[in-house]
Amino acid sequence: MKVTRIELQPGVWLTAVQTKKFKSSVLGARFLTPLTAETAACNALIPMVLRRGTQSHPDLESISAVLDELYGGSLEPVVRKKGETQCVGFVGSFLDDAYTLEKEKILEPAVALLAELIGNPYTQNGTFCPEYTKQEKANLTDQIRAQVNDKQQYAQMRVVAEMCAGEPFGVDKLGSEPAVEAITHQSLWDGYQNLLREARVELYYCGSADPDRVQAAFGPLLAVLPKDGNRTGLIRPAKKKAPKQPRRVEEALDVTQGKLSMGFRTNTDAWDEQYPALALINAIYGGTTTSKLFMNVREKLSLCYYASSGLMKYKDVMLVSSGVEFDKVGQAEAEILSQLYKCQTGDFSDDELEWARRSVVSTLRTTLDNQSRLEDYWLGQGAAGLTEGPDELAERVEAVTRAQVVEAAQDLTLDTVYFLKGRE
Known part of the structure; x- marks a missing residue:
């Protein structure tokens, strides 16, 4: 290729x-x-x-x-x-x-x-x-x-x-x-x-x-494109710090299951050298079926119907998404933050780290086998002015150390908590 x-x-x-x-x-x-x-x-x-x-x-x-x-x-x-x-x-x-x-x-x-x-x-x-x-x-x-x-x-x-x-x-x-x-x-x-x-x-x-x-x-x-245009330059979003106290927003709709979404500031985006470490901590925390959110919050404690995390690659944002019973939202939020604390203190096994690494690397390399994902990947890189291919990013993920992963986790800060509840 x-x-x-x-x-x-x-x-x-x-x-x-x-x-x-x-x-x-x-x-x-x-x-x-x-x-x-x-x-x-x-x-x-x-x-x-x-x-x-x-x-x-x-x-x-x-x-x-x-x-x-x-x-x-x-x-x-x-x-x-x-x-x-x-x-x-x-x-x-x-x-x-x-x-x-x-x-x-x-x-x-x-x-x-x-x-x-x-x-x-x-x-x-x-x-x-x-x-x-x-x-x-x-x-x-x-x-x-x-x-x-x-x-x-x-x-x-x-x-x-x-x-x-x-x-x-x-x-x-x-x-x-x-x-x-x-x-x-x-x-x-x-x-x-x-x-x-x-x-x-x-x-x-x-x-x-x-x-x-x-x-x-x-x-x-x-x-057919105008030759006299003054075309927009590259846009790198400004990073922001989370407030000292997280914003809290509740909304009521006709739902039978609560939706708890939590937004974190990451202090890292695709332009940063430490982005591969952020991708790994996301996988350890909530990005895979072997992650802490899935194995503990969902499987072990049964606090959520689903619980996962995902990165906004071109913005310093990570989102945690979960489906919860209305009366368990407080417990679920506390446990989601507890699992983050474990990531930030390095409380994850070598197996967890390697499972996450295999998952991230596999996802990147299988992008090369999927036409739509490949097109979307290169659109994002073009928008960011980056030239690194999925295989090259995978190689950088392979080289990330445990210390770098913990450091990336320590930059994660809760910014906003949104809860979608049922009508009274």
């Missing part, structure tokens, strides 16, 4: 992963821009409306017909958050050229369609189609409202919003309902012109084609 990263023009980067491991190839074009409450909803809506049609293919049916001709490929809008950067655009999957029946080229026409979606969208009177905008606004509003349906994910989203209130990281990648409601087809068009000129662009390819051919194939897409 060969990874080539090149700046095609100022602020426009291509990551090309050449491999014969997969029968499909993956294409991506994502606009990277600072995440703000004012622009998040507009930016999230843009790829959804772009996907509705182009000048040559003005509706979903005609775009689907083109994709069918490309061996049933897909090209879908994406909205993601990497640290305090919002990433919006398209990711597509197509049959790799090596497997076409008549040795047809798929890469070039697939990129041409991608370029058409971005550079020649279907418009009416010089702006986005009002009807398409109205329909996709309704769909985006439905997505925002639906987030409450998965209570575990909702609790995590809420603890982040409370913990990082006033920080860009606290903004939902989809924006808010009022912000969506305020969008017009004209304001959406104006927002898109700003995005075209000012957002960094991350292009991506993973497949059997060599990097020179990939670079040439993206030519039509480069041609």
